[in-house]
Amino acid sequence: MSEQSADDYVPVRLKTLRKGEPVIFSIYILLKQRGKFIHYIREGDEFEAERYDRLKEMKIKQLFISSADEDKYQAYIDKKLDSAINDDKMSTTERAEIITQVTSEAIEHLRVDPTSEKAFAEIDRAGKSMVEVIKKRPEVLKSLFNSENDDDITLTSAINTCTLCIRIGRLLGFDDGLLETMGTGALLRDIAVQSFEEKDKALFTKPYADFTDADWEVYKTHPETSVGMLSKVETENITSMVISIVRNHEEKPNGKGFPTGTNQLTIQDSLVSLVSTYDRNVTCLGMAARDSIIEILRDGAYEKKHVNMLQQVLFSIGAIKN
Ligand SMILES: [Fe+2]
Known part of the structure; x- marks a missing residue:
């Protein structure tokens, strides 16, 4: 060789x-x-x-x-995604597996090279496929949550947040463009995790109650670091609305989020923040879905209507039972 x-x-x-x-x-x-x-x-x-x-x-x-x-591989993936969305004979589990794997790969490629336009195009395609499959095959949502996943937790959390946001956006009647924007923003919100030192990566799975002041100093930089990474490349796939979601995904509508404490959030910023809070509790900290919702309601930072919708989606996929 x-x-x-x-x-x-x-x-x-x-x-x-x-x-x-x-x-x-x-x-x-x-x-x-x-x-x-x-x-x-x-x-x-x-x-x-x-x-x-x-x-x-x-x-x-x-x-x-x-x-x-690479072009041959991307054509192969395009075909697989098309089947995952349109092939009536494919099992729900297989659909979920294809979407999850292709999305995880897109995030990984972007983590390796945040200046790669190709990687952004892959993220864009993943976001669009998420919207399409959830629209055409709503039953896939449950499998997306239950799909065999041995990835690192921040990847799983990105995919969970993306799928839940798209489902809630559908309930709110968002058009496809806005659903894709929100899905892409949710996938990219913590893209900076890769750039953190190993010891600081652990903050993504550490309860806030255990954070030291030094932990906060580091952790609160991650939304802006993610924005910085996304701003390194000029691409039409990353719009100012996507950037706003990434920048504000830890802010809260009551002004008690971070890093700035702004309450000037768009509805999509606010939804991604809500679902990120929910999913950090569940995927990253191992809290029960119901307990995460109870905590969010008790905290009162988000619009109750949106929390109820999240709860409704969780009921529909069996994540919360009566
Ligand atoms: Fe985050």
């Missing part, structure tokens, strides 16, 4: 590939100890179920493609 640099390869998630089907691009694995990329499946060959399952057993989540094949 000729000498190639890591820049010649693009990471792809194992779970975005389908076993038992031919692949339309070559697949490589990375031998970490030797820092070498090894040809694993040739273009046109079937990704045999046995090989796929072996990788899964070995907990290898990431494979690689040649960067020259």
Whole structure:
């Protein structure tokens, strides 16, 4: 194999590939100890179920493609997303799996390179697919929550927040453009987590009650750091409305949020903040869904109508039971 640099390869998630089907691009694995990329499946060959399952057993989540094949891979993903939305024969679980994996991959690509226009386009496509699938296949929402997910918690939280926001936005009669804006903002709100030092990343899963003053000083910078990362690239996919959601996702309508304590929030800013608060409690801190709602109602920071809608959506997917 000729000498190639890591820049010649693009990471792809194992779970975005389908076993038992031919692949339309070559697949490589990375031998970490030797820092070498090894040809694993040739273009046109079937990704045999046995090989796929072996990788899964070995907990290898990431494979690689040649960067020259990126367009082929994106076309493959487009087709999968189209099936997840439009193929009547596909199971709800599979739909949810495809959407979750493609969305997680888009966030990961952006974390690796926040200046990548391609990664922004992937996020945009993920947001649009979320809106489409929730609109056409509302039953998928439940599976999105129950899908097998061994990702880091901040990725899971981004996807949960995005899906809940889109569902509430639908109840409020938002048009597709606004739903996509809100979904994209929810996916990107904590994009800065990757830039935090390892010890500070732990703040994302630490109860506020246990925060020291020093913890707050660090943590309260994350919305603006996320905005800074998103502002590094000029792309039509990131609108000022998306930026506003990211900037304000920890602010509250009663002015008791952070970092600035503003109460000048748009409805979409406010909804993403509400669902972020809810999901931090549940996904990041392990609180029961019902208890998170009770705490939010007791705190009284958000419009009761919106909290009730969130509760209604949680009832509908069985996250809260009577
Ligand atoms: Fe946040």
